[in-house]
Amino acid sequence: MIVAGVDVGSLSGETVILRDGEILSYSIVRTGADSALTAKKATDEALKNADISFQDIEYIIATGYGRVIVPFANENITEISCHAKGANYLFPTVRTILDMGGQDCKAIRCNEAGKVTNFAMNDKCAAGTGRFCEVMADVLGIPLEDIGKTSLEAKKDAMISSACAVFAKSEAVSLLRSGVPKSEILSGVHEAIASRVFALLQRVGIESDFVISGGIAKNIGVIKKVAEKVGLKPLISEEPQIVGALGAALFAKERYKKG
Amino acid sequence: MILQHFENQESGIMNAIRENPESASPRKKLALETARLGKRLYSNTDDLVWAGPLIPFDLLNAMDVTPAFAEFIASILVSTDAGPLFFENAEQAGYASDTCGYHRMLMGSALKGMIPTPKLLISAMSPCTGGLAAMENLARVFKKDLFILHIPQKESDHGVRILADHIRDMAESVSSHTGKVLDNDRLRKAMENTNKTREILSDIYTLAQQVPSPVNGRDLSNFGIVLPLFFGTEVGIEIAQAFYDELKSRIKANRSGVPGERIRLMWLQNRIQFKNNLVKMLEKEFNASIVVDELNVITWDPIDPEDPYIGLARRSISSPLNGTVERRVKQIVKLAEAYKIDGAINPCHWGCRQGTGARGLIDSRMKEIGVPVLNLEVDCVDPRNFAEGQLITRIEAFMEMIESRPSPW
Numbered sequence: 001m002i003v004a005g006v007d008v009g010s011l012s013g014e015t016v017i018l019r020d021g022e023i024l025s026y027s028i029v030r031t032g033a034d035s036a037l038t039a040k041k042a043t044d045e046a047l048k049n050a051d052i053s054f055q056d057i058e059y060i061i062a063t064g065y066g067r068v069i070v071p072f073a074n075e076n077i078t079e080i081s082c083h084a085k086g087a088n089y090l091f092p093t094v095r096t097i098l099d100m101g102g103q104d105c106k107a108i109r110c111n112e113a114g115k116v117t118n119f120a121m122n123d124k125c126a127a128g129t130g131r132f133c134e135v136m137a138d139v140l141g142i143p144l145e146d147i148g149k150t151s152l153e154a155k156k157d158a159m160i161s162s163a164c165a166v167f168a169k170s171e172a173v174s175l176l177r178s179g180v181p182k183s184e185i186l187s188g189v190h191e192a193i194a195s196r197v198f199a200l201l202q203r204v205g206i207e208s209d210f211v212i213s214g215g216i217a218k219n220i221g222v223i224k225k226v227a228e229k230v231g232l233k234p235l236i237s238e239e240p241q242i243v244g245a246l247g248a249a250l251f252a253k254e255r256y257k258k259g
Numbered sequence: 260m261i262l263q264h265f266e267n268q269e270s271g272i273m274n275a276i277r278e279n280p281e282s283a284s285p286r287k288k289l290a291l292e293t294a295r296l297g298k299r300l301y302s303n304t305d306d307l308v309w310a311g312p313l314i315p316f317d318l319l320n321a322m323d324v325t326p327a328f329a330e331f332i333a334s335i336l337v338s339t340d341a342g343p344l345f346f347e348n349a350e351q352a353g354y355a356s357d358t359c360g361y362h363r364m365l366m367g368s369a370l371k372g373m374i375p376t377p378k379l380l381i382s383a384m385s386p387c388t389g390g391l392a393a394m395e396n397l398a399r400v401f402k403k404d405l406f407i408l409h410i411p412q413k414e415s416d417h418g419v420r421i422l423a424d425h426i427r428d429m430a431e432s433v434s435s436h437t438g439k440v441l442d443n444d445r446l447r448k449a450m451e452n453t454n455k456t457r458e459i460l461s462d463i464y465t466l467a468q469q470v471p472s473p474v475n476g477r478d479l480s481n482f483g484i485v486l487p488l489f490f491g492t493e494v495g496i497e498i499a500q501a502f503y504d505e506l507k508s509r510i511k512a513n514r515s516g517v518p519g520e521r522i523r524l525m526w527l528q529n530r531i532q533f534k535n536n537l538v539k540m541l542e543k544e545f546n547a548s549i550v551v552d553e554l555n556v557i558t559w560d561p562i563d564p565e566d567p568y569i570g571l572a573r574r575s576i577s578s579p580l581n582g583t584v585e586r587r588v589k590q591i592v593k594l595a596e597a598y599k600i601d602g603a604i605n606p607c608h609w610g611c612r613q614g615t616g617a618r619g620l621i622d623s624r625m626k627e628i629g630v631p632v633l634n635l636e637v638d639c640v641d642p643r644n645f646a647e648g649q650l651i652t653r654i655e656a657f658m659e660m661i662e663s664r665p666s667p668w
Contacts, residue, residue, distance in 0.1 A: 065652070080656035081663075104649075116660040121653055123636045 002052065003059045003256055005082065005248025006039050006073060008066030011102030011130050012215065013038035014245040015046040017057065018253055025050035026242045031102075035066030043072070059256035063248040065103065075255060080108055080119050082247030087211045088114025089250055090237045095207040098197055098226065098234070099243070100216035102130040107200040109207070114247075120203040122196065126165040130215045133222075135165060136189045139172050140182045147186050151221030154187035161192065168192065186221060194225035201230060211235045213243035261373060264339050265297035285501035286478060292494055293485065297335060299325050300375050306437040307377040309397060311390050312484075313410055313578055314381050315571045317491025318430055321449035322439045327377055328488055329394065333364040334481070334532040336373070337640055342533075345371065346641050359610040360640025362393035369400045376401050379436040381429060383408045386580035387613045406432045410575050412582045422572035449491030450564040456490060459499035461557050466506045467550055468598050472523065473509040475516030476538040476549035478502070480530045483554040515548075522547035522661055525595060527605040527621070527632075528614045529554070533642040537654060545658040551598040553579065553591055584617040588624045595630050599668045602631050602661045604654070609638035629667030633657040 002024070007014045009031060016026045027045035031038045039062065047054060054072075062070035063082040070076070083099045088110060097108040103126060109118040126132050137144040158180050160168050168189065175185050193216075210232045216222050217240035227234055237243065272291045276283045299305045305325040310316065316326040336342055342364070349367030350356050356363075368374045380403055382394035391407070398405035406429055411418030430441050467474045479502070489495030509516070524541070526549045531537065541547040558577040562570025575581065579590045595603065603625060607615040622632045635653060638644035 065648070078652055078656040078659055080652075081659045115663040116656070117664070118631065119656060119660065120634075 001058055001253065001256065002056050003249055003252035004043065004046070004057050004061075005245040005250070005252055006043055006060060006062045006070050007064040007079065007082065007242075007245035007248060008035045008039050008042075008062065008070060009064045009079075009102045009244070011134075012241065013042040013064075013066075014242045015039075015042040016242050016245040016249045017046050017050050017052070018249045019050075021250075021253060023246070024052075026239065026245065028239075028241050031066070035069040036071050038066065039070040039072070059252040061248040061252040061255065063244050074252070077248060077251050079244045080106055080121075081116055082244045082251065083213055084108050084110040084116045084247065085114045085250050086243035086245070086247030087213060088112075089246060090243065091209055091211050091235050093209045094211045094235065096201065096204070096210045098201060098210070098212045098214075100129065100193075100197065100212065100214040100222070101244075102215065105129055105197050105200065105214070105216075107197070107204045109204045118204045120200045122200065129165075132165045132168070132193065133189075133216060133219060135169050136172060136186065139169055140176070140185060142182060142186070145218070148190075148219035148221035148223075150183050151186035151190050152183075152224065154181065154183040156184060156187070157191045158184045158188035160185070160188040190219070190221040190225045193222050194229055197226060198229040206230055206232070208232050209235055211237075213237070213240045215241050217241075260341065261336070261339060262298065262301035265294045265301060268294035269298060285498065285505045288501045289482075289485070289498050292489065292498060293331075293335075296325070296488065300327050300332070303375070306439060307375055308433055308437070309377045309380040309394065311382045311394055312386055312580060313383045313575045314408060314429075315426060315490075315575065316488050317449050317453045318426065318441075318446070318567075318571065319433065320489075320491040321446045322430070322433060322437070322441050323445075324378075324433055324437050324439055326488055327375065329365055329390070329397075330361045331485060331488060332374060333361040333368075333640060336364055336368050337532050337642070338534070341368075341373070343643060345373065346643065357610055359387075359389050359393075359608070360638050360644075362389055364640055365393055366396055366400075369397055377403060379403060379433060380405045381408060381433075382406075383410050383575070385410050385412070385582075386578075387611070389610070389612070404432075404436065408575075410581055414573065414576045414582075418576060419569060419572045422576060423568035426568050426571050426575075446567060447564040450562045450567045450570070452492055452496055453490045454561040454564070456486070456495040456499050457557060457559075457561060459496065459503050460486070463499065463503050463506060464551075464555060464557065466503070466510065467555075469510065470523070470599060471515035471517070471520035472548055472550040472598075473506040473514070473516050474548065474550060476524075476542060476547075478505075478516060479552060479555055480526075480538075480549070481532075481552075483552060483556060484529065516550075517542045517546055517548035519546045520548050521545065522602070522658060523550045523598060523600045524548065525551045525553065525591070525598065525600045525603040527553045527591065527603055528608060528611070529606070529639055531606065531637060531639045531645075533640070533645070535645065535647060537647075537650065540651065541654065541658070544655070545662070547658060549604075550600065551594055553594065556590065556594060558590065580613075584620050587617060588620050591621060592624055592628060595625060595628060599666075600630060601666055602633065602657060604633045604635065604657070606635050606637040606639055609636065609641075609644060631657070631660065
C-alpha cells in the first residue's frame with residue numbers, strides 16, 4: 001500500500017511517500033505564492049525520487065498552513081496532530097514536541113500513541129519562527145544555513161527584544177552600526193527565540209523524551225539555547241523538516257485502511 | 260446613518276417574517292427587538308442613560324428611561340459599514356490600538372458624533388477599569404455627568420445593604436437628570452417581569468444542558484449579555500418565552516441543535532462580535548456545538564418586588580464578572596459539569612486584562628476535571644485584527660485533540 005502526506009508550510013512544502021508503512025521517498029521544496037502548485041511540485045519530486053507515478057498513491061492527506069488548498073488530497077489534518085504522529089513514529093518514546101516552522105512554532109504534548117494531549121502555539125508574532133531567522137540572516141548578510149554555527153562563536157549575547165520580529169530587526173541594525181559582532185547579535189537572536197519557545201513549552205508542560213522538529217531544528221545555535229533552558233537533550237531526526245508530512249502520510253495509511 | 264441601519268434591520272426582519280411566516284425564529288425575535296431598541300436610542304425621542312455592565316437595566320426600564328448599554332452599542336456599530344472608520348478615529352485621537360475594542364469603538368464613534376447623547380452616564384467600578392475610563396471619556400465628550408456605582412467584590416449582608424442604598428442613590432440621580440420619577444407600582448411590576456424572565460431563562464438553560472443539546476452554537480450567543488437590557492419588560496418575557504418554546508419543540512421533535520452532535524463546547528467570556536465562519540465551521544466539520552457561554556448563567560435569586568433594591572444589589576454582586584477570579588473559575592467549572600462539555604474555548608479578548616488575566620487559573624482548574632481549554636488571541640470587536648486562517652488551525656487542532664481522547668464524562 002502506497003500513501004502520501006503533503007505538508008504545505010509558509011516557507012517550504014514537503015511530501016513523504018510511504019510504502020507499507022516505511023518511508024519510500026520524500027521531498028522538500030520552497031513554497032511559492034501558489035500553495036496548490038507547491039504541493040504538486042513537492043509531490044512530483046517525491047514521486048520522482050521513489051520512481052513511481054501519481055496513480056500508484058492510494059490515499060493522500062494534506063497538512064500545514066496550505067492544507068485546504070491541496071486539490072489532490074483526500075483529506076486534511078492540522079499540522080499539530082501530524083507533527084505528533086510523525087514524531088511518535090520516529091521516536092516512540094516522545095512526549096513533548098517543539099515544532100519550529102516558517103511562520104509559527106508549536107509546543108505539543110502527546111501520549112504513547114502519538115495522540116495530542118495538549119498544545120500551545122505562538123501568538124500573533126513571527127518572532128521564534130523560520131521567517132524571523134531568515135530576516136535576521138538577511139540583515140546580517142550571513143547565509144541562513146550558517147547562522148547557527150556563527151552564533152556559537154559569540155562570547156556573549158547581544159540583547160534582542162523577543163516581542164516583535166520587525167522591532168528585533170531594527171534592533172539588530174542598530175547593534176550592527178554600533179559595532180557589536182554579528183555572532184553576538186545572532187546569539188542574542190537565538191536567545192530571544194529560545195526564551196519564547198520555552199514559554200510555550202512550559203505552558204504545555206515538558207516531559208521527556210523531547211523532540212524538536214521543523215526547519216529551525218537545523219539551526220544548532222537555537223537548539224543549543226533551547227536545550228539549555230529545557231534541561232533535556234532534544235532528539236532531532238535526520239530530516240526534521242519532514243516530520244509533519246510524515247505524520248500526514250501515517251494518517252493516510254490509517255484512514256485508507258479504515259476505508 | 261445609524262438610525263437608518265436599525266430601521267432597515269427592523270423592516271428587513273418584519274418583511275422576511277411577513278413573506279415567510281415559517282422563517283420566524285427566536286433569534287429573529289431578539290434581533291427585531293434589539294433593532295427597535297437601537298431605533299429608540301437613535302430617534303432622539305427617549306430619555307437615554309448610558310450604562311455599563313452590572314447596572315440594573317430593569318430599574319431604568321421601570322423609570323421609562325432607555326438604557327444605552329455601552330458594550331452592546333459598540334458591538335452593533337462594529338457590524339455597520341462605518342465600523343472600521345470608528346476604530347481609526349479612536350486611534351487618531353490617541354487611544355492605544357491594543358486597548359479593548361469595545362471601548363475604542365465607543366470612543367471613535369463618540370468623537371464622530373455617531374452615538375446618541377444621554378442625560379446621564381452610569382458605570383460600575385467592575386468588571387473593568389478600562390470600561391470605567393471609557394465612560395469617563397464619554398461623559399467628557401457629551402459634557403454630561405457620570406454616576407459611578409461601587410459594587411462590593413464579596414457578597415456579604417453588609418455589602419449588599421451598602422449597594423442597595425447606592426442603587427437607590429443611582430435611581431435618584433437618574434430621576435434628577437431625566438425628570439422621570441420612579442413609581443413604586445411600576446417598579447414592583449418591573450421586578451415581577453424580571454423574575455418571570457429569570458424563571459424562563461433558568462428553564463432554557465436547563466433544556467440546553469440536555470445531551471444532545473437542543474441549542475446550536477448560534478442560538479444563545481450574547482444571550483446572557485443582551486437579554487438583561489429587556490429585564491423588567493414584557494418584551495423580555497416574550498423573547499425568553501420564544502427561545503424556550505423553540506427549544507422545547509426541538510426536543511419534542513428529537514432534533515438536536517447541531518445534527519449528530521459529537522463535541523460539546525463552552526465559550527468563555529464574550530463572543531466574536533463581527534461576522535466570521537468559526538461557529539459554522541465547528542458545526543459543519545466536527546459536529547461540534549457551543550452548548551454554553553460562560554455568561555449565560557443565572558447566579559441570583561428572584562428579586563422581592565416589595566424590597567427590590569436588596570435583590571438588585573445581590574444580583575450585581577453575584578455576577579461572574581464581579582469579584583475574585585476564584586469565584587469566576589468555580590462558576591466555570593460548575594457550568595462545565597452541568598453541560599458535560601468536552602472542551603472550552605477562551606478567545607482571550609485582546610486588550611481585556613480582566614478576561615485574560617484569569618487564563619492560567621481557568622486552565623488548571625479545568626484540567627483537574629479533565630476538560631481542556633483552548634486559549635486564542637482574538638480581538639472580539641475589531642475585525643481589522645482578525646486572522647481567521649490562524650484561528651482555524653488552532654481550533655481544528657483542538658477539535659482533533661478532543662476527538663482522539665475519551666470524554667471526561
